[in-house]
Amino acid sequence: MVWTTAIIHLDMDAFFVNVHLLEFPEDKGKPIAVGGNPSGRGVVASASYEARKFGVHSAMPSSRAIKLCPQIKFVRHNWPLIKATSAAVMDILEEFGPTERMSVDEAYVDVSEHKDPETIALIMRERVKAATQCPASVGLSPSKLVSKIASDYDKPEGCTIILPGDEEQFLAPLPVRAISGIGPATASKLAQFNIESCGQLANFDYPTLFATFKNQAESLQRRARGIDQRKVVSDPGQSKSISQETTFNNDLDDKEYFYKKISEMADSLSGSLRRKNLIAHTVTLKIRWNDFTTFTRQKSIENGTDTQKEIARLGRGILDQFWEGEKLRLIGLGVSNLIEPTGRQLELFPDLDLSEPPSDSVEYN
DNA sequence: TCTGGGGTCCTAGGACCC
DNA sequence: TCTGGGGTCCTAGGACCC
Structure with missing residues (x-):
């Protein structure tokens, strides 16, 4: 050929589970789930094939997994x-x-x-299996x-x-959801035209598809035919955003606690920025109510920052401005608009006087 | 059944400029 | 009087991925 x-x-294959088995081989052959606490709000990150027989799969709430498979063993992941x-x-x-x-x-x-x-x-x-004991x-x-x-x-x-x-020919009988990038929302729109398989999508009347999907229509049909020119890119490039979030075990409305969380997340984000030698020009606060609706607000600053103090200050400021005392299930903090401090900035401002420390960040909205 | 955490990309609207 | 068109930047939300 x-x-x-x-x-x-x-x-x-079931990577987190198989890494767990490296340390705890006695769990082999049992229904196992790696993931969050089933008594709280955790979800399954990875389920063993024995657990999958009961319908357990990743992203499923742990509480549901335990109902489907009462004998399932929940384990924490060993990140290192x-x-x-x-x-x-x-x-x-x-x-x-x-x-x-x-x-x-x-x-x-x-x-x-x-x-x-x-x-x-x-x-x-075979090389991967031999070296790591983990199947692929x-x-x-x-x-x-x-x-x-x-x-x-x-x-x-x-x-x-x-x-x-x-x-x-290979794709034709497969469901459109098999295509990476077609998720629940797109699949259900396609289902309205009775499009279930890749073959049906590939051969569907283009003008009709265009009426609903506009610019996406052509790409959908190309993908359904297996046409994809993307190259393998080995350089990962620089991160575009860094974020942290926590879901509380119970919904909270404790402002001091939110401040504390923002402060901790800012500390971690600041550490990540410094390790990557980046400064952020935008800070985003994310909050989620108990009905799962999610709200984000961001604040941009003229001079980038990588300090815990500044990131936390901006995060708290957004909370003060927009939170009206409701109970929350999640709070998150992120940074974006990331720039290498010694790269582009100096090119953009060749006359910048570095002998003076930059003045305090100025918000422009 | 009651939904984690960390990301990327896309879209649409508004502000602003010429 | 009630009105252009294009471009860019920023923001918020949503879809999607692992």
């Missing part, structure tokens, strides 16, 4: 071990070609340079879009290969 472009998507295992996986992938990390447990690898990508896919999966599934195709669907097609420990030219 002649491959001009060959992209592998590797996806770790997850990170270390992930790093070991990524190191292996890098040996095969340019690697784009999508999260701790999945990545794309461009293996176009290899003569026999199909064998490479199998070797890659791989998908190989000429595009990121199809490879991602392929890696999910035969989990766990699957290897699905879609040859060049077979993409549209």
